Amino acid sequence: MSGNRRALRDVLIETAASLEKAGIDAPRMEARRLVCWAIGCEASGLLSLDTLPEEAAPRLEAGLAQRCARRPLALIEGETGFWTLTLSVSSDTLIPRGDSEALIEALLNLRPDKTGIHSVLDLGTGTGCLLLAVLSEYAQAYGVGVDLSPDAAALAHANAQRNALASRAGFLAGNWFSAISGQFDVIISNPPYIRSGDLAGLMPEVRDHEPARALIAGEDGLDAYRLIIAQAMAYLAPKGVLVFEIGQGQETDVIALAGSAGFVLVEARADLGGIIRALCFERSFVPSQSDA
Known part of the structure; x- marks a missing residue:
């Protein structure tokens, strides 16, 4: 050439x-x-x-x-678009995909009052795409993004600066809730959900260039959901919403896991391919002040 x-x-x-x-x-x-x-x-x-x-x-x-x-085009370009944002990308994180925008659409449908959300927690934040997209829509909200990788947390912070959202976003390196205290109006997560036995069959762009820790979640692909759901109630505000991205065909299992922990499904949304991609949960019982 x-x-x-x-x-x-x-x-x-x-x-x-x-x-x-x-x-x-x-x-x-x-x-x-x-x-x-x-x-x-x-x-x-x-x-x-x-x-x-x-x-x-x-x-x-x-x-x-x-x-x-088969190096991903976004890694060659060094950036990608997500929602209304332009985000820097690296091999330390998953590359944001349009399918994940279903989570933002679901949240907006469930919480249309743009003044009603004040605190957001993004678990496994990666590039920060989900947290930053939420903050771009809810101008009164502040958010925290957590990622196991310090390099991912640093990239997410840079993306917050790039999109003029750094004053309302903080990023931490940690293992799920380990570095977190307090309660949040929204807990959102695109956790690992690929079964370990399926790694070899993934597209080369994903298998060879995106971090396995952000992809693989045990033999059934549900390990991360189990860990998050088991602790989420303590960190979710009484009228808060828990928002997950899921893999194809995982809705029945994730709904069952959430239900056993006291959550009820309130919104499910498909991606552009018609696959259920976003699940939103609320507490099945919200204690009244007299019960508290």
Whole structure:
């Protein structure tokens, strides 16, 4: 992919062909993104170019080689979009996916009063995508994100700064609730939910480039839900909501686990593929002041 002043149309066609040969879905779309990344322009910027700038050719060649080796495009670009945010990404965290936006949609449907949420806890925060998306919608809320990885917590903090939300977001390295005190109006989590035996069958982009600790949750994929649900009641405000992302087909098991701990399902929402992705729970019994 070297050469001087090559026609941009030819570059896009050849890049897409290489991606298709490597087994990449949507190769034409990814080719445009790679070329934009190499040039350093938005998609609309391609309209004003007839040829690939010479200085962009080595960068495109390197990026294309990485993508054909199945390195995720977002890791090559260094960022991705989620909800209304632009987030930096790294190999220390999962890459935010559009499917996870179902959790934000479910919460907004369940809590439409934008002044009614004041405190949010995000367990397994990763890039901070869920917490920051919630805070972007609920302007009076403050949130805490927790991740086992200090590097992930640092990245989430940087993303809060990038999106002008750092004054309302704090991030900690810790194991679920271990570093947390107090109660929250919202506890939200996209925990690991892949069964250990399914790791080898995941897409190379996920299996080889995203942290296994954020993916695998025991033989049945439910270990993280068990741990969170067992402790969540103590950290959830009396009228709070517990919001989970789940894997395909896990709704029955997670609803049963939550029900056995005193929670009742109040909202379920599918992703754009029609798969149930978000489950929201409240306490099945809210103590009155006289009971407290």
